[in-house]
Amino acid sequence: MSAITVSFTLNGRATTLTVSPATTLLTALREHAQLTATKAGCSQGGCGSCTVLVNGEPTLACLTPLAHVEGQEVTTLEGITPVGGLHPLQKAFYDRFAAQCGYCTPGMIMAAKALLDRNPHPTREEIAAALSGNLCRCTGYLPILDAVEDVARQNGGGER
Amino acid sequence: MAKVRGRGIASVSYPTGMNLGGDPTQALVFCQPTGGFSVKLASTDLGQGLKTVIQQIAAETLGVPLESVVVDTGDTDSAPHCMGTFASRGTHRVGNAVIMAAQEARRALLEVAAEELEASPDDLDISDGVISVRGVPDRTLSVFDAALAAHFKYGRTISGRGIYLKPKSTVDPETGACDPDSTVAHATTVADVEVDTETGEVTVLRLASAYEVGRQINPAMVEGQIAGGAVMGMAHALMETVYPEYPALRPHAHNLSDYLLPTTMDLPEISSVVLEYPSSNGPYGVKGVGEMTANSPIPAIINAIHDAIGVWITELPVTPEKVLRALKERDAAQSAATAAD
Ligand code: FES
Numbered sequence A: 001m002s003a004i005t006v007s008f009t010l011n012g013r014a015t016t017l018t019v020s021p022a023t024t025l026l027t028a029l030r031e032h033a034q035l036t037a038t039k040a041g042c043s044q045g046g047c048g049s050c051t052v053l054v055n056g057e058p059t060l061a062c063l064t065p066l067a068h069v070e071g072q073e074v075t076t077l078e079g080i081t082p083v084g085g086l087h088p089l090q091k092a093f094y095d096r097f098a099a100q101c102g103y104c105t106p107g108m109i110m111a112a113k114a115l116l117d118r119n120p121h122p123t124r125e126e127i128a129a130a131l132s133g134n135l136c137r138c139t140g141y142l143p144i145l146d147a148v149e150d151v152a153r154q155n156g157g158g159e160r
Numbered sequence B: 001m002a003k004v005r006g007r008g009i010a011s012v013s014y015p016t017g018m019n020l021g022g023d024p025t026q027a028l029v030f031c032q033p034t035g036g037f038s039v040k041l042a043s044t045d046l047g048q049g050l051k052t053v054i055q056q057i058a059a060e061t062l063g064v065p066l067e068s069v070v071v072d073t074g075d076t077d078s079a080p081h082c083m084g085t086f087a088s089r090g091t092h093r094v095g096n097a098v099i100m101a102a103q104e105a106r107r108a109l110l111e112v113a114a115e116e117l118e119a120s121p122d123d124l125d126i127s128d129g130v131i132s133v134r135g136v137p138d139r140t141l142s143v144f145d146a147a148l149a150a151h152f153k154y155g156r157t158i159s160g161r162g163i164y165l166k167p168k169s170t171v172d173p174e175t176g177a178c179d180p181d182s183t184v185a186h187a188t189t190v191a192d193v194e195v196d197t198e199t200g201e202v203t204v205l206r207l208a209s210a211y212e213v214g215r216q217i218n219p220a221m222v223e224g225q226i227a228g229g230a231v232m233g234m235a236h237a238l239m240e241t242v243y244p245e246y247p248a249l250r251p252h253a254h255n256l257s258d259y260l261l262p263t264t265m266d267l268p269e270i271s272s273v274v275l276e277y278p279s280s281n282g283p284y285g286v287k288g289v290g291e292m293t294a295n296s297p298i299p300a301i302i303n304a305i306h307d308a309i310g311v312w313i314t315e316l317p318v319t320p321e322k323v324l325r326a327l328k329e330r331d332a333a334q335s336a337a338t339a340a341d
């Protein structure tokens, strides 16, 4: 079977993967790069659990062919987690009990990071809008919104 | 045409567990030479926090710090049988089995410690990982040292087996009487809704609930179950359905655009209070909370819709189409009644 070779920056590191042509970024991350934080909730663009950043933009890895990230910068949850510590969003999710089964959590955190990078002090409504493409079956979303709002408040925003 | 508001209330008495020919769960507990305990369960944590509450229950029963307990779940090859995570039975059934197993392990630990401390096992206490002789505060031994001695000096295991069985209850053929459940938890939800009589859309503004769940092992996780269940209940009332596929052989939607789920943009205000009336047969008085949290919001919302527009919707979910059709029938019936006058 023919294969393609794709070179891109993955969590700050130059990375080259050789995969079959139709491989998605999601499969490449989980099965070729062994980075399993990114979750396959539906694998068809409906749930947001596979959200990663491509050049800082929230992107559904399940709908993105790996070939499309040639030369681009891909960031996953692993890439924002400091060694031996937690990203402020991870800490806030932990403090607020914002995960139950945890399937939505990596996608939620990456979508929230994209929002905070572009708007460091969003309102609660802006947070809800930014996360509206990410489904959560367990938490009822409230602790997730609270967690992101906590980080927004640390940045000087988040008022209702 | 307007937006009209209504309020509804509904209660649920929720039986923990079920009884299809008996409802058992087993657990194994063993101690490593490090003094760390391992709990082996086939039971699965779906995200409700079973692993955490079991860690708490095992640590409490053994008298060791939380960090000394590892809970290993979900492998039916390497752990004894559990009926499963459903019917809010996890904490109740698994917790009881783990208490039984932990008590047996604790006795084995105390028997070794009794040799080391030259005391009777009945005179020993364990607290925070330290074994002491009652009334003699300076005669102590760490669980670590006792575990080391058991393994390397006495050649003994520190382990325990536990099972909880809700026995099969037969149904009295005359009266239909049976005893299927172990304990009953309770909840009441008040829902405030707004119905748009032009579009038929229902917005849930507020869900306020009171839950009586027996003893709470972990109040933060109980609150998490309640908030998540409130939104799931709202979704059952207004959005989620297996139709039109059901009752086809593969009764499922094909993707998440066929099956509506609530998002961050659909949230009502949610508040709850928790009351604790411990059960007589749950681990430390637990009843259970999981599944019931999605129950009472549904009839409360339906009642609130009736309060708002005066019609009963009798089929879930309450889609805008159903509301508009019901309003049309109501208005037709009203004008027919006026015409007859
Ligand atoms: S897995 Fe990509 S959107 Fe669901």
Ligand code: FES
Pocket (backbone or CB within 6 Å): A098, A099, A100, A101, A102, A103, A104, A105, A135, A136, A137, A138, A139, B047
């Ligand atoms: S925590 Fe389970 S889906 Fe969000």
